Amino acid sequence: MLNKLIFNLGILIRNPTYTKAFKDLKSTEFSSVEDLNQIQLIKIKKFLSFVNENSKFYKKKFKEAAIDVTQITSLSDIQCLPIVSKKELIDFNDDIHTTPKVKFKKTFFSETSGSSGEALTFYKNEEWDSYNRASIARGMSWYNVNPWEYNGYFWGYSFSLIQKVKIQIFDMLLNRFRMFSYSDKELDRFIKKLRKASYLHGYSSMIYETARLVNAKAISLNNLKLIKGTSEKIYDHYHEETKKAFGKKIVSEYGSAESGIIAFECPNGEMHINEETCIVEEVDGEILVTNLLSYSFPIIRYKLGDFIQLSRKKCGCGRNHRILSSVLGRVGKNIIGKDGEVFPSLTLYYIFKTLALEYDIKLNYKAAQYNSGDLNIKIDSQVNDETHNLIMKVSAKYFGQALTVVIQDNEVIHSKDKKLKDFESFIE
Numbered sequence: 001m002l003n004k005l006i007f008n009l010g011i012l013i014r015n016p017t018y019t020k021a022f023k024d025l026k027s028t029e030f031s032s033v034e035d036l037n038q039i040q041l042i043k044i045k046k047f048l049s050f051v052n053e054n055s056k057f058y059k060k061k062f063k064e065a066a067i068d069v070t071q072i073t074s075l076s077d078i079q080c081l082p083i084v085s086k087k088e089l090i091d092f093n094d095d096i097h098t099t100p101k102v103k104f105k106k107t108f109f110s111e112t113s114g115s116s117g118e119a120l121t122f123y124k125n126e127e128w129d130s131y132n133r134a135s136i137a138r139g140m141s142w143y144n145v146n147p148w149e150y151n152g153y154f155w156g157y158s159f160s161l162i163q164k165v166k167i168q169i170f171d172m173l174l175n176r177f178r179m180f181s182y183s184d185k186e187l188d189r190f191i192k193k194l195r196k197a198s199y200l201h202g203y204s205s206m207i208y209e210t211a212r213l214v215n216a217k218a219i220s221l222n223n224l225k226l227i228k229g230t231s232e233k234i235y236d237h238y239h240e241e242t243k244k245a246f247g248k249k250i251v252s253e254y255g256s257a258e259s260g261i262i263a264f265e266c267p268n269g270e271m272h273i274n275e276e277t278c279i280v281e282e283v284d285g286e287i288l289v290t291n292l293l294s295y296s297f298p299i300i301r302y303k304l305g306d307f308i309q310l311s312r313k314k315c316g317c318g319r320n321h322r323i324l325s326s327v328l329g330r331v332g333k334n335i336i337g338k339d340g341e342v343f344p345s346l347t348l349y350y351i352f353k354t355l356a357l358e359y360d361i362k363l364n365y366k367a368a369q370y371n372s373g374d375l376n377i378k379i380d381s382q383v384n385d386e387t388h389n390l391i392m393k394v395s396a397k398y399f400g401q402a403l404t405v406v407i408q409d410n411e412v413i414h415s416k417d418k419k420l421k422d423f424e425s426f427i428e
């Protein structure tokens with residue numbers, strides 16, 4: 001009760017439009033495809049004319065492409081708008097930010113790290129932030145969970161002492177707890193709290209790691225209503241560990257700081273696109289996302305950098321929001337062969353998928369390339385000769401003679417404060 005009060009009070013102060021946003025999103029949860037498209041069309045028209053008036057960068061882009069945004073009459077019309085990259089969001093940051101005559105009542109500073117190390121910073125208008133929070137809350141409501149319920153949270157944890165104190169105060173207010181290390185004592189403390197929690201969320205690799213430790217102690221819990229994985233690829237074997245430890249698979253939430261929430265998994269196991277807040281397109285296998293609420297820093301046909309697949313199939317849960325049938329991982333740097341052959345980093349995904357499907361070998365891996373023609377793959381468990389040979393065999397199927405693959409087993413592949421990346425290239 002007290003926690004609900006604190007939550008509502010916090011929202012009232014920080015996100016005045018949250019309550020309206022949540023109500024709004026709940027009201028269209030079971031709307032028809034036509035109605036959802038109509039909502040999108042109304043929103044995109046209003047959004048684009050605002051952007052055209054108030055963002056120097058987009059005004060110029062639209063002009064160059066000879067597009068009159070006031071003439072948009074259907075959703076497919078947006079296909080003629082220019083595509084925007086992360087590099088552009090960084091390089092033309094000032095000109096992308098809008099400068100409306102009537103200033104935003106409130107904005108929030110946001111910072112995300114780029115894969116190349118360069119950070120993207122921007123200001124989010126309050127409504128954008130509220131709709132994003134409300135979208136997460138709507139997804140959680142599908143599991144009968146309210147955001148203010150007691151929860152375990154995983155997000156990087158290389159903290160200084162002062163940071164730790166600050167975080168603990170915030171966590172107390174938000175009715176949540178977290179682990180500050182993987183030590184045995186800390187784990188016991190965490191499990192004790194977890195027994196009283198109603199949901200668990202954060203980086204899926206950390207949830208997985210914790211589930212493994214819980215299983216190693218031969219403990220199993222069945223009180224959690226929801227385990228929500230964010231921001232990272234969720235592997236099939238993660239689910240096996242969490243099911244064993246907590247009786248639940250990891251529900252996936254997909255999005256990014258700049259795009260907002262893009263999709264949320266329903267109880268039927270399908271990822272529904274958050275149609276009320278974004279327009280998702282698939283072009284050459286890659287996702288393009290338009291954030292319909294990003295008035296302060298417009299995100300339009302943004303190349304987020306993931307390979308995806310969309311589906312028009314109807315979900316048994318009754319929601320008509322389009323289904324994102326898979327997120328195949330980052331459009332990363334390429335893997336380079338001895339004679340300059342180029343393989344997309346996604347090849348690794350297919351190799352390990354083949355191993356899992358055809359040979360029932362499930363492995364956690366992380367690959368790195370330091371020189372052309374060499375590929376280093378770290379595995380977090382022991383690899384016997386037979387498995388080793390199979391990895392080599394399947395790799396050769398994809399890479400041929402172009403790469404010398406070296407396997408290192410029993411490696412720690414999760415750095416504690418960063419997202420898990422499948423592949424990193426150190427070739428200039």
Ligand SMILES: [Zn+2]
Nearest residue numbers: 266268315317
């Ligand atoms: Zn569904």
